Amino acid sequence: MYRLDSFMAELERKNPAEPEFIQAAREVIESIIDMVNDNPAYVHGKILERITEPDRIFTFKVEWEDDNGDVQVNRGYRVQFNNALGPYKGGLRFHSSVTLGSLKFLGFEQTFKNSLTTLPMGGGKGGSDFNPRGKSDSEILRFCRSFMTELHKYIGPNTDVPAGDIGVGAREIGYLYGQYKRLNDENTGVLTGKGRSWGGSLIRPEATGFGSIYFANEMVKAVGDTLEGKRISVSGFGNVAWGVAMKASQLGAKVVTISGPDGYIVDEEGIGTPEKWAYMLELRSSNNDVVAPYAKKFNATFVAGKKPWEVPVDMAFPCAIQNELALEDAQMLLDNGVKYVVETSNMGCTADAVNYLIDKKVSFAPGKAANAGGVAVSGLEMSQNSMKLSWTEAEVDEKLQAIMQNIHTSCVQYGTQDSGYINYVKGANIAGFKKVADAMLDFGY
Numbered sequence: 001m002y003r004l005d006s007f008m009a010e011l012e013r014k015n016p017a018e019p020e021f022i023q024a025a026r027e028v029i030e031s032i033i034d035m036v037n038d039n040p041a042y043v044h045g046k047i048l049e050r051i052t053e054p055d056r057i058f059t060f061k062v063e064w065e066d067d068n069g070d071v072q073v074n075r076g077y078r079v080q081f082n083n084a085l086g087p088y089k090g091g092l093r094f095h096s097s098v099t100l101g102s103l104k105f106l107g108f109e110q111t112f113k114n115s116l117t118t119l120p121m122g123g124g125k126g127g128s129d130f131n132p133r134g135k136s137d138s139e140i141l142r143f144c145r146s147f148m149t150e151l152h153k154y155i156g157p158n159t160d161v162p163a164g165d166i167g168v169g170a171r172e173i174g175y176l177y178g179q180y181k182r183l184n185d186e187n188t189g190v191l192t193g194k195g196r197s198w199g200g201s202l203i204r205p206e207a208t209g210f211g212s213i214y215f216a217n218e219m220v221k222a223v224g225d226t227l228e229g230k231r232i233s234v235s236g237f238g239n240v241a242w243g244v245a246m247k248a249s250q251l252g253a254k255v256v257t258i259s260g261p262d263g264y265i266v267d268e269e270g271i272g273t274p275e276k277w278a279y280m281l282e283l284r285s286s287n288n289d290v291v292a293p294y295a296k297k298f299n300a301t302f303v304a305g306k307k308p309w310e311v312p313v314d315m316a317f318p319c320a321i322q323n324e325l326a327l328e329d330a331q332m333l334l335d336n337g338v339k340y341v342v343e344t345s346n347m348g349c350t351a352d353a354v355n356y357l358i359d360k361k362v363s364f365a366p367g368k369a370a371n372a373g374g375v376a377v378s379g380l381e382m383s384q385n386s387m388k389l390s391w392t393e394a395e396v397d398e399k400l401q402a403i404m405q406n407i408h409t410s411c412v413q414y415g416t417q418d419s420g421y422i423n424y425v426k427g428a429n430i431a432g433f434k435k436v437a438d439a440m441l442d443f444g445y
């Protein structure tokens with residue numbers, strides 16, 4: 001019989017100074033502990049101890065030369081968290097906030113997210129504390145080459161398949177894949193998010209944002225509502241925010257904000273034209289990490305140094321980074337009438353923000369459900385690479401929609417309360433956990 005407090009105390013003792021990992025683990029374990037305690041095979045099989053321990057972790061030195069000829073040293077990581085359901089799968093994050101603890105939280109979340117997609121993928125995550133901001137293209141190239149020179153020893157198309165995440169987009173995947181090919185002399189699906197002409201899946205760049213809107217579309221339908229005419233705030237301005245802005249607009253909603261480390265933009269006309277979407281990509285590829293220039297270009301408002309959660313909206317989509325939406329932000333959103341919060345970044349909301357929103361019966365989707373479209377299309381890219389064929393954009397999009405609908409159905413199945421309120425956190429955690437845990441028991445120890 002597990003007790004939450006004593007289990008969490010022991011987990012904290014074993015993983016000191018890793019607050020994000022502990023936060024992610026607590027959220028999952030709170031949701032599943034009653035179900036686990038009702039199942040003697042889980043309790044006897046020590047499933048919680050086993051599922052919170054990564055299979056293995058690699059850390060390595062990444063030496064590279066900057067444009068001044070100075071040698072720089074960063075730390076690289078790959079956390080192979082759990083491969084019960086398939087090869088380790090999950091992105092690489094290049095960001096100054098990267099630590100072992102943050103990648104353990106991401107690898108842990110990824111395990112359940114990947115399970116929710118129903119595709120055969122285990123969970124992993126990697127990256128580096130390398131900060132791409134202000135780096136030249138050749139510095140990025142040299143860093144990626146050095147990173148892969150070490151990483152290639154630990155990955156493979158049937159064992160561990162990394163992809164992009166914050167700071168790792170198509171350009172970085174190109175440089176990483178190029179070095180992998182030099183070292184291994186093979187063309188395989190060892191990375192996803194590849195370029196379209198060399199094995200990439202159509203709509204992989206759009207997939208996380210599109211998937212999140214497809215999920216949101218199911219959320220509104222579940223309560224007899226529609227996306228048509230909804231006012232939406234989005235944080236971030238990268239790949240994910242871009243996909244959300246495009247698909248939301250196509251389905252009749254209006255995205256009125258994006259944000260960066262410098263502050264946020266309010267565009268009352270909506271970020272709804274191809275020109276604006278193209279400009280988001282331009283801002284991102286400049287590597288300056290700012291959104292302020294958008295205001296000048298499109299006659300919008302820039303609010304310096306703040307997050308967009310003070311803007312009144314019907315739906316909020318955190319799309320930047322973990323813990324970007326705190327309790328006071330959730331309170332402000334609700335005071336201004338928010339009906340739905342769709343966490344599209346990984347663990348974008350703090351624990352007390354999530355608890356508050358659920359307590360107030362706001363329809364809240366956790367990242368592992370709402371943002372699973374990205375890794376789902378990665379899974380489809382792996383299938384295409386294995387079969388040596390390529391599906392059309394329409395085929396991939398159709399599969400993505402079906403997967404997001406299916407994840408929503410799983411959340412409803414395991415998360416609907418007697419009152420009819422859908423607790424998506426509980427639903428996603430139970431549905432994601434069960435498949436991984438059952439496979440682990442099938443395998444013995």
Ligand code: 2IT
Nearest residue numbers: 090091163165374375378
């Ligand atoms: O957080 C995520 O799901 C990702 N960064 C995508 C991972 C992947 O393997 O496509």
